[in-house]
Amino acid sequence: MKDLNTLGINAKEASYDLGIASTTEKNNALELMAQALLNNKEEIINENKKDLEVAVQKGTSKAMLDRLALNEERIEGMAKGLRDLISLDDPVGEVIEMWKRPNGLQIGKQRVAMGVVGIIYEARPNVTCDAAGLCLKTGNAVILRGGSEAINSNKAIVNILTEAVKEAGLPENSIQLVEDTSRETATKMMKLNEYIDVLIPRGGAGLIQAVVKNATVPIIETGVGNCHIYVDENCDFEMAKNIIVNAKVSRPSVCNAAEKMLINENIADEFLPLIVNALRENDVEIIGDDKVQAIINDVTAATEEDWSKEYLDYIIGAKIVKNLDDAITHINKYGSGHSEAIVTESYKNSQKFLNKVNAAAVYVNASTRFTDGAEFGFGAEIGISTQKLHARGPMGLKELTTIKYIIYGNGQIR
Amino acid sequence: MKDLNTLGINAKEASYDLGIASTTEKNNALELMAQALLNNKEEIINENKKDLEVAVQKGTSKAMLDRLALNEERIEGMAKGLRDLISLDDPVGEVIEMWKRPNGLQIGKQRVAMGVVGIIYEARPNVTCDAAGLCLKTGNAVILRGGSEAINSNKAIVNILTEAVKEAGLPENSIQLVEDTSRETATKMMKLNEYIDVLIPRGGAGLIQAVVKNATVPIIETGVGNCHIYVDENCDFEMAKNIIVNAKVSRPSVCNAAEKMLINENIADEFLPLIVNALRENDVEIIGDDKVQAIINDVTAATEEDWSKEYLDYIIGAKIVKNLDDAITHINKYGSGHSEAIVTESYKNSQKFLNKVNAAAVYVNASTRFTDGAEFGFGAEIGISTQKLHARGPMGLKELTTIKYIIYGNGQIR
Structure with a gap:
């Protein structure tokens, strides 16, 4: 040897x-x-x-x-x-x-x-x-x-x-x-x-x-991904639902899977039941803040630690945010700098999100699951870097x- | 505070x-x-x-x-x-x-x-x-x-x-x-x-x-530079002399200054007295291997440690090498990966040196002193990286x- x-x-x-x-x-x-x-x-x-x-x-x-x-x-x-x-x-x-x-x-x-x-x-x-x-x-x-x-x-x-x-x-x-x-x-x-x-x-x-x-x-x-999907006030609910379900359920054990969803408060009453239904149909457990619990039954209360957690499982954290700025602040505070997405029809908000979110990959209207060498067209991948150097x-x-x-x-x- | x-x-x-x-x-x-x-x-x-x-x-x-x-x-x-x-x-x-x-x-x-x-x-x-x-x-x-x-x-x-x-x-x-x-x-x-x-x-x-x-x-x-100038068999002696003197004397305390010269054995008898004269006129002390000592008087014997040393002073290490391969092997073994130069008129040797030398900057027929943000045209410089990442x-x-x-x-x- x-x-x-x-x-x-x-x-x-x-x-x-x-x-x-x-x-x-x-x-x-x-x-x-x-x-x-x-x-x-x-x-x-x-x-x-x-x-x-x-x-x-x-x-x-x-x-x-x-x-x-x-x-x-x-x-x-x-x-x-x-x-x-x-x-x-x-x-x-x-x-x-x-x-x-x-x-x-x-x-x-x-x-x-x-x-x-x-x-x-x-x-x-x-x-x-x-x-x-x-x-x-x-x-x-x-x-x-x-x-x-x-x-x-x-x-x-x-x-x-x-x-x-x-x-x-x-x-x-x-x-x-x-x-x-x-x-x-x-x-x-x-x-x-x-x-x-x-x-x-x-x-x-x-x-x-x-x-x-x-x-x-x-x-x-390489690797750790506490990825968020932010659902903006002005967006296509069907698209938002499909993106969240895909990002959570298609392969929960990988680093580009969504771990959190942030919902704009102005659409929470309408959108939240819809997405929770779709996720529960796929056996996803919902963990949420007070406001989520006020709208949806049987939601586990989220602790402070939850917001930083990478579950790699059929679990998603849900939070209701006041607006886009609130969402960006939350993501930059708790995210792991891997992949973050916004679902929006607002041009201004899409640009703001792309600009201000501090992560390796920032998406408008697409699933975070695309952060991958093959999906990016690189042909091969040695890993996904979550650092900024090199x-x-x-x-x-x-x-x-x-x-x-x-x-x-x-x-x-x- | x-x-x-x-x-x-x-x-x-x-x-x-x-x-x-x-x-x-x-x-x-x-x-x-x-x-x-x-x-x-x-x-x-x-x-x-x-x-x-x-x-x-x-x-x-x-x-x-x-x-x-x-x-x-x-x-x-x-x-x-x-x-x-x-x-x-x-x-x-x-x-x-x-x-x-x-x-x-x-x-x-x-x-x-x-x-x-x-x-x-x-x-x-x-x-x-x-x-x-x-x-x-x-x-x-x-x-x-x-x-x-x-x-x-x-x-x-x-x-x-x-x-x-x-x-x-x-x-x-x-x-x-x-x-x-x-x-x-x-x-x-x-x-x-x-x-x-x-x-x-x-x-x-x-x-x-x-x-x-x-x-x-x-x-x-950043920073450490044990830089070499290799003088090839087929080269312009005047150019080689000017480059070595410039690389050593223009500012000995900086990291892109030459610390060693490697001389092809076929031209050593002729070139060495010429370059040593020019260096001594500039108060540079010569440290050399056996072969250098056999040609030049009053040369301090180089120790194994000398080959890795960055003097940052009016001192240069001199070594006679068999050929280009010998020079490249020496540089890759003892160099700090900063700046390395060959003086040659051989197309083949210039290409081989550029290809095989493992350093941040590799020169043909120019002084190592150009490894510098301003000289490269970058306008500003935060330092000179001697690592390979980023x-x-x-x-x-x-x-x-x-x-x-x-x-x-x-x-x-x-």
């Missing part, structure tokens, strides 16, 4: 060649990686069984077991994910702008690979393959630290992918796994500034907070690159 | 209005800020004298006293700096790209203010004004934490600027100073994730490392902004 420092040195070394590999070389590697997964399904499934056995013995929940499990279909999905990357534009090498200075210096701003990307994630072994593919396509060496629950699956996947990368003529240390899944080693990884250029945590709020608190390596914070919102291939200034001179001195 | 949390709450609050202030409003404030400085020169100079007296009593070095001192000319320089910002393009609000998805959603990527910027810096009180101006122009509320040596000067400057901001009708908490200059409070500021969106340290390596190690707030690492190289106004996705729908659900 290689120690973390060795992984770091290896990754840095690999990153130099991988960073300047041609798109053709990288696409060839992705195809070989996909084929290798398909040719070794059985091995992966066998190793995954070992993980599942341990998990069952530990009394792991059914939902967790499902996240951990790999079958033929899921492996085919992983291979397809790698092949989908092939057709995407390679951001590396693009000169975004180039200008000439009065002294004749020509300065170009070029997109280049980050170098070494670290990913810390939890039980789902398909993240291993996704992250490896995204990093390879963008010329980044990757150090993967998955959860201990999936260690056998992850080892098998990384071995298979690494063989394919080698066969493609790219550095074998382009993809490496931290086999020591102790918490100690994870914390050490968060401080490996010498070798890791950026660290991306993928997982629950606990994991992300641990990384935010402990990392000295630059990180990209990347905000869905992160595609470009967000896994940095820039470098290339300067052509003919002897200029200052 | 307001505590740090209060400053944070105030700044966040101010950032909402300041972030959407118009360019005209912000430019008006900058003009009033410049006028206020000029109208209150005497007060600033008086407060600065208090700082200087304390510093003299403490036995502060002459160089440090010079950094701390303000006079009429320096205050006029600060005012000019603010006025120079007026003519620069305001990046806030620009929609960089906008596209339409198959479902009709229109997605725009818009530049917006970061929110709250924290700046931690050392003795120079003019940074207070520079940073305040840059943040105001980009719609960011700023929390300034300068060194204790300059506390009276900083208080005076911030009070004067704040009055002007208020007069301009912008939030008075747009610019705030941390008056408690204890180390404890600085450390607390580095962890103020709830209120600070990005923290930028400006100062020596010690300060920057303290911030890197302690901050949980996203930071931008910003790399000189940071201008754009680097003080983030993005937000604005999405126009007509009822889309997923």
Whole structure:
């Protein structure tokens, strides 16, 4: 088992060649990686069984077991994910702008690979393959630290992918796994500034907070979404209803699902019964403030904590607000800066909402569920950033690159 | 004296209005800020004298006293700096790209203010004004934490600027100073994730490392430059000499000054005496490897530590390398990722150097001294980033902004 420092040195070394590999070389590697997964399904499934056995013995929940499990279909999905990357534009090498200075210096701003990307994630072994593919396509060496629950699956996947990368003529240390899944080693990884250029945590709020608190390596914070839908006075009720139901019910466990609805007080009497009915038909529990409780029966009283909560469940918080300003103040105070929506027919209010709401994605008349790399048209996604530095919102291939200034001179001195 | 949390709450609050202030409003404030400085020169100079007296009593070095001192000319320089910002393009609000998805959603990527910027810096009180101006122009509320040596000067400057901001009708908490200059409070500021969106340290390596190690707030690492000039076999000796002398001597104390020269072994016998002569004429001390010592007399032997060192002085490290690959390997191993240059007439080698060297700015046939916001044409600079996340190289106004996705729908659900 290689120690973390060795992984770091290896990754840095690999990153130099991988960073300047041609798109053709990288696409060839992705195809070989996909084929290798398909040719070794059985091995992966066998190793995954070992993980599942341990998990069952530990009394792991059914939902967790499902996240951990790999079958033929899921492996085919992983291979397809790698092949989908092939057709995407390679951001590396693009000169975004180039200008000439009065002294004749020509300065170009070029997109280049980050170098070494670290990913810390939890039980789902398909993240291993996704992250490896995204990093390879963008010329980044990757150090993967998955959860201990999936260690056998992850080892098998990384071995298979690494063989394919080698066969493609790219550095074998382009993809490496931290086999020591102790918490100690994870914390050490968060401080490996010498070798890791950026660290991306993928997982629950606990994991992300641990990384935010402990990392000295630059990180990209992902994930938490306490998303609101504000229903303005002047709006199409049918549209508002459809958007809220969709944003809450289509997939309650994801970060772009709506967690709160804010209703303008002038339409509350009319709209609230309508939306509550529609939500209850979909088994959604309503938690509300006093005013909501005055209009609707059987509503659980919302506590102060509720307004900041991400339920990730069939629960929605409801609040009646005086007006748009009131809604914006509430969102900027309690929101997590992920995705926020207004439903309105007022031009003025739509512009005000877009302007004043402080979030990665701000919607007029659409469901928050569109905050997603694929839905934005990025083709691939490494996560959804809720921080403001470097990347905000869905992160595609470009967000896994940095820039470098290339300067052509003919002897200029200052 | 307001505590740090209060400053944070105030700044966040101010950032909402300041972030959407118009360019005209912000430019008006900058003009009033410049006028206020000029109208209150005497007060600033008086407060600065208090700082200087304390510093003299403490036995502060002459160089440090010079950094701390303000006079009429320096205050006029600060005012000019603010006025120079007026003519620069305001990046806030620009929609960089906008596209339409198959479902009709229109997605725009818009530049917006970061929110709250924290700046931690050392003795120079003019940074207070520079940073305040840059943040105001980009719609960011700023929390300034300068060194204790300059506390009276900083208080005076911030009070004067704040009055002007208020007069301009912008939030008075747009610019705030941390008056408690204890180390404890600085450390607390580095962890103020709830209120600070990005923290930028400006100062020596010690300060920057303290911030890197302690901050949980996203930071931008700035500054350290161990810059190399590689002199290729096939090059114009006169050009190489001029570039090295300029990069070393024009201002040795800054981060874009050259600290090392790498000479191709095939030209070392001829070029080395020539460049060493020119450097010694400028009182530069030469530190070299065995091979350099074999050619040149009175060269101090370089230790392993020397190759990583930033001298910021009239000292240069010299090394003879086998070839371009050898030079690139050395640079990527020991460089700080700031600015690196090759002097060559070989097309192939110029391209290879630009491609393979891992640094913020990579030059062909020009001095590393051009890595600077003004020299790049950015008009203003908040620092030079040596990290890869968010910003790399000189940071201008754009680097003080983030993005937000604005999405126009007509009822889309997923």
